[in-house]
Amino acid sequence: MSKTFPKRFYKDVAVTQITGGYTVTLDGRTLKTPGKIALVMARKDHADLVAAEWDAVSEVINPAHMPITRMMNVAVERTPENRADLITEARRYGGTDLLCYRADNPSGLIDKQNQLWSPWLDWAAARGIELRTTDSVIAIDQDKAALDAIATTAEGYDDVALTLLVHLTAVYGSVILALAVMDGALAAGEGFDISRLDQSYQIEHWGEDEEAAEITAATRAETVTLAQLI
Numbered sequence: 001m002s003k004t005f006p007k008r009f010y011k012d013v014a015v016t017q018i019t020g021g022y023t024v025t026l027d028g029r030t031l032k033t034p035g036k037i038a039l040v041m042a043r044k045d046h047a048d049l050v051a052a053e054w055d056a057v058s059e060v061i062n063p064a065h066m067p068i069t070r071m072m073n074v075a076v077e078r079t080p081e082n083r084a085d086l087i088t089e090a091r092r093y094g095g096t097d098l099l100c101y102r103a104d105n106p107s108g109l110i111d112k113q114n115q116l117w118s119p120w121l122d123w124a125a126a127r128g129i130e131l132r133t134t135d136s137v138i139a140i141d142q143d144k145a146a147l148d149a150i151a152t153t154a155e156g157y158d159d160v161a162l163t164l165l166v167h168l169t170a171v172y173g174s175v176i177l178a179l180a181v182m183d184g185a186l187a188a189g190e191g192f193d194i195s196r197l198d199q200s201y202q203i204e205h206w207g208e209d210e211e212a213a214e215i216t217a218a219t220r221a222e223t224v225t226l227a228q229l230i
Contacts (some may be wrong), residue, residue, distance in 0.1 A: 005060040013055040015047045022047035024054060033077040041072060046160065049228055067222045071229060075163040083159070086166045090175050091151040095142050097131055098173040098195060104135040109201045116194050123185060124176045129153075131176070150175055157182075164229055171195070171223055181227060188227030192220045 010026035021042045024031040031039045031050070041047045046068075053066040063070055079086065099117040103109045121131055128149040134140045157165060161182060168178035168188070172195035180186035186194075193200070196216065 005062045007060055008057045010054075013051050015044065015051050017044075024051045026054065033073040035077045037077050039072060039076055041076070042158070042160075046072060046229060067225050068229065071163060071167065071226055072160070075160045079159040079163045083162060086162050087151050087154045089166055090154040090169055090178075091147050093169050093173075093175040094129070094131065094147045094150045096139060097176055099176050100131050100133045100140070100142075101137075102133055102135045103198070109198070112197055112201060116197055120176050120180055120186070120194070123180060127153075129176070129179075150179070153179060160229055164226060167226065168223070171219065182230060184230065189220060189224045192223050 010029075012025075012027050014025050014028075016023055016025050016030075018040065021040045022044050023038060023040050024047055031054070033039055039050070041050070049068045050072055053069050099121050102113050102117075121133070124131065129146050131142050131146055132140060154162060154165060165175075165178055165182055168181055168191070169175045172178055172191055174195055177186065177191045177195055181188050181191045199216075
């Protein structure tokens with residue numbers, strides 16, 4: 001059974017400055033999170049992005065088409081009380097980072113991993129996050145200092161940035177790529193492509209399922225959209 005979405009019930013969308021930051025109003029009424037908390041944002045550009053999504057609604061309100069709003073809802077409603085868990089999650093990803101697990105064949109894939117993945121491990125190492133690589137399927141233990149450096153970096157992020165960091169980390173399968181995107185050293189779309197290197201190599205040789213291609217394209221587009229919050 002297909003889900004029925006509510007119809008657009010408002011005419012005017014506006015960004016309003018209030019105590020504590022900015023909010024979005026629909027016909028003068030403050031936008032709230034699913035938990036009924038006023039969606040107050042510290043940055044006006046974030047509020048502008050949320051407002052643009054609501055203003056773009058033509059007929060029905062489909063949250064799947066509003067990634068910025070969904071991300072800000074989480075950042076405002078859930079992240080403040082879950083910061084420690086999110087920081088721990090980012091640190092944990094460092095122990096199984098995609099970039100650290102290399103193919104042992106074929107040589108073409110090995111070369112591409114060295115070309116596209118190694119520079120970002122070097123980038124991280126220069127920032128105190130030195131992770132080791134392996135071509136084994138067995139997990140390796142990373143140095144505690146490197147994992148602690150990931151946690152320290154995550155601790156320095158505000159609620160929106162921390163929420164986005166953990167989301168990007170999950171999408172990429174790599175906290176290193178996520179940190180590089182958050183730092184502005186790597187574009188979000190390029191980070192997505194790098195994280196899909198293994199899949200791209202397989203597609204080059206065996207082709208791609210049409211439905212899988214659509215899902216990949218949609219995920220990439222959403223990732224690029226969310227990166228506007230940086």
